[in-house]
Amino acid sequence: MKIYHKIFKKPWPYWVGGIILALLNILMLSITGSAWKVTTGFLFWGAGILEKVGFAPNKWYYFAAYNNGLKDGQSFFMNTYTVINFAVIIGALLAVLWASEFKWKKIKSFRQLGFALLGGILMGYGTRLSFGCNIGAYFSAIPSFSLHGWVFGIFMFVGAAIGCKILYKYLL
């Protein structure tokens, strides 16, 4: 019972999480040949929705340049990004249920909703400029010895500082 409590109930120290995530990322690169990436999957979902309503996003310049397209046999909705993104959601749900801590958390105010949407759009747009989010362009890029990971990390601090100013002013 004590061990159960320690593993499933009490939050782990951050450094334990860091070590496990690093090992999982290494495992992923060695098994699948691809490091952990998240946001391109979000773009694929957006493009998939546009395709469903009659646009032709796969003709966009983006998908022709820099080999950003899908591998053979994958669609905008059925691809490795979709699989891993859903897996992360299910993994978190599992962890929360094992601890009996699941609770639906509703939206508190219109302002909260507005900032969430705006923040999401800013992040989404940013990822297309920098080829990834803080996973693909930072957490997986720095260990890949690519300079853009370091640049992304440094300027994310600048962005976070601006974000903190906005947060203090409007959200607190």
Added chain:
Amino acid sequence: MAEYKLDCLFEACPIPLLKALKQLEKMSIGDVLIMHTDHNCSIKNVVEWTKKQGHYIDYIEISEGEWEIYIEKAR
């Protein structure tokens, strides 16, 4: 000794921590702050921050995914 309640339900990070920080500044030594939160991260980052500042702290889970964090201002 006074007791203060702080409702942090449905707030996202880092609002619970900032609210607690603001409230603690207003309180005097020996007062207790009771935070009601449903943010899974609060029981980690609020606890860690208050310990670092040298206050007394403990928490209990009052319902699934809801906690009450007790902080006694120590200095």
Added chain:
Amino acid sequence: MTSNKIEELIKKRQMENKKKKNQTPYGIGVTLLALVIYLALLNYNLRFSSFWIIGILIGVTMQRSRFCFAASFRDPIMVGSTSLLKAILIALIISTVGFFIIQYNTIEIHGLHLLENIPGQLKPVGLHTALGAILFGVGMVIAGGCASGTLMRIGEGYILQIVVLIGFIIGATMGARHFEFWDKILISKSKTIYIPKYLGLFPSLIIQLIVLVGLYFVADWFDKKNSIMSSM
């Protein structure tokens, strides 16, 4: 670190508190569902099944350790605490070594000429990287979570984070639509810089490890500076 006062209050609260519901049955149900999906993917596409199982483990780890990339950048600025940043630096140190071994094996065979052959995330670096990172940093703080954090929080039951995800999809799609513009003025002019190509394989590894360990000590010092010793 608790005090008598708090212990008394908690004891009182525990007595009046109703019994908690046990969510373990749901937990077992979802675990079985995840296993069924894993088995189905094994037959459908082996590659997908590896992504599925690693993804589940990532989700569990992030939730259990309350890992949050957004907080690792925000907390040093906001409250002067760097424990998450230190955890990420540890992760970067370990994965640097791991990625190095994987890349080394590939480079042994293929050489350094074609960057596309090198496993990992190698992308053009330039002004667009900085611009994207700033946009991302602002969005991350005001939305209360980054991309992976948003996914994790959806699993925890946050409806707000579903809104963030919708925003994310809109933003990413808009970004891809405007990509031609950015590519013409910025991205096509910049190139991918793979550090070992300029410094050599082993020197890059050593330098990167020294920098990361150095940053760890700086973060540790910054954390201590902001604790009880100094005024608030």
